[in-house]
């Protein structure tokens with residue numbers, strides 16, 4: 157008796173039909189029936205009630221089914237554990253946009269390390285344009301980004317959209333509101349980051365105002381998230397950040413919800429166009445496992 161006999165038997169029981177099981181297994185029905193017959197002969201037991209429609213298992217058949225399912229599950233587990241344990245040690249280089257470290261990135265990396273103990277992860281902070289260059293040059297294998305950059309050399313998958321919030325000094329009248337809108341912010345000094353010639357988080361924030369027909373005059377570009385929040389803490393202006401940035405606590409910085417429906421920040425996983433998924437798929441799995449654990453809604457997508 158081989159594992160494939162158990163697979164055939166389980167398929168027939170679950171489909172309650174030789175014809176449907178044969179279709180599911182991509183084999184013709186006569187050889188399938190023969191294999192089950194051989195199995196019954198080898199076991200010296202009748203597994204199905206003759207002539208029953210839909211096909212019913214005998215009492216001994218039900219017992220055999222339960223044992224077969226256990227054995228097949230065990231075999232699958234052994235295969236997965238062995239594949240993971242024997243995976244050759246390798247390093248995966250991941251580029252990421254700064255603010256993602258405030259959110260789920262550390263958890264995703266932790267989970268990946270647990271599930272692929274033979275892999276090393278190297279995290280490299282890179283802005284959106286540099287991520288593309290680093291991917292092309294092979295300096296990184298995958299990137300997490302909030303910026304939608306298009307390039308023939310890469311492919312990108314939207315993981316989820318995260319709400320944006322406003323960081324406001326505690327002395328500002330808006331800081332105690334439950335929720336505010338972009339319209340409340342259009343005349344404020346607005347800190348954006350990072351300085352970059354091309355597409356960036358800063359250009360995304362500016363476009364967000366444009367979407368609502370507003371063109372604030374007082375944008376000020378800062379080096380990064382940390383510096384922008386520092387300026388907010390100094391009472392110099394406001395900054396629009398992803399919700400996960402709430403964990404960055406600065407004295408006198410309050411975070412306030414934005415009510416505008418477009419005030420969302422996409423999170424993308426980006427890989428080279430010729431990546432067959434060998435690296436991206438395990439990362440994908442870890443991201444979605446963390447989303448499930450955190451009860452975060454998402455549309456599961458593939459490359």
Ligand code: BEZ
Pocket residue numbers: 256259260261264300315316400423443
């Ligand atoms: C997230 O917050 O959804 C996320 C952060 C970093 C990498 C991937 C996803």
